[in-house]
Amino acid sequence: MKKVFFLSLFLALIVIMPAEAQFKLGIRAGANMSSLKFNKEVKSSNVAGFTGGVMAExxxxxxxxxxxGAVMYTRRGSELKFSDIVDAVGNVIGSNKSTTKLDYIEIPVNLKYKxxxxxxxxYIFAGPSFAFLVGDKISEGFKERNFDTSINVGAGLELLGKVQISAQYGWGLNKTLKVKTLDETLNGKNRYWTITAAYLF
Incomplete structure (x- = not known):
C-alpha cells in the first residue's frame, strides 16, 4: 500500500504541474556513508559507498x-560487531564481526524548494526513496530484503543554473537485513548520509 500511495502522489503532482514549469535533465554522482540500525545491541560502524545516475527536475x-527525481545506482552497507567471544574464565578472545554490502537501483522522489x-x-528537499536490491555481499546466516523504502531530507546549492551540490540524510523505514542468533532475530534498517554533485543540461 505504501508503494501505491507514493507512486500515486508522484503521478498526481506531475499531472497538476503547469506547462510552463522548468524541466531539466542531468547526471548526478557522489558518495555515501551508511550503517545499519538494529533493534538490539549491535555495534554498527559506517562504511563508504558510491552513488551515481541520472536525474530530472x-x-x-x-x-x-x-x-x-532520479534513477541511481547506490551501494550501502555496514560494519557490524556482535558480542565478544570469551573463554571459560571471562577473558575476551575474539569478536563476531561482519561487513555487509548492499547494491541498489534507487529511485528518490523529492519535493523541492529553491x-x-x-x-x-x-534549496531544500524531502521525500521518499524506493530502492531495489540488485546485488549483495553478506555473511552466511544473514537474510536481506529485496526492496527498501526510505525518507530523505537534505539541502544544497545551485551554481549558475547548471551545477548542484547537495547533502542529505536518509532513514530506512523497513527491515533491510536480519540475522538469527541463538536467542533471537535481529533486524537492521538503513541509515545514511549522502553528498552528491549534479550537472544539469
Missing part, C-alpha cells in the same frame, strides 16, 4: 517549488 517559475536568487540558489 521540475520547478514552477516564480514559486520555486517543484519535484526532483530560492530565486541569480547566480547561487540555495
Amino acid at each position: 521540475f520547478i514552477i517559475p516564480g514559486l520555486g517549488f517543484g519535484l526532483d 530560492l530565486g536568487l541569480s547566480l547561487v540558489k540555495p
